[in-house]
Amino acid sequence: MNTRRRTVPTDLAALAAGVTENTIRKWASRGKLTRYGTPGRAEYDLDELFAIVAAKAA
Template sequence: MTTHAGSARPRRVVSTELAALAVGVKEATIRKWASRGKIRRYGSPGRAEYDLDEILLMVVKKTTH
């Protein structure tokens, strides 16, 4: 987990592969969501990481609307 100054909770950042597995989509979908600004990409160049809670929240909102 990564904690950022001023954040209310620590981020649970995961790799692209784990993010995709967690929500049942392809890795390309995770990358597409990030490039479209739907989720935020963390990590360094060549090592993308995503906030698992942010992805889960987006998927829940998408399925309930």
């Protein structure tokens, strides 16, 4: 079973979620979304992001 994260940079995370890049950053700073990557290069897990979006839509 493949447990590798599918991560994307902030701009693509925002596009996938239908929100702004600032919203992605706010979710991460508030602990709603885990930030991966290195300093200066934030990345976010698509599965985690889609779960947040689905919960907001429900």
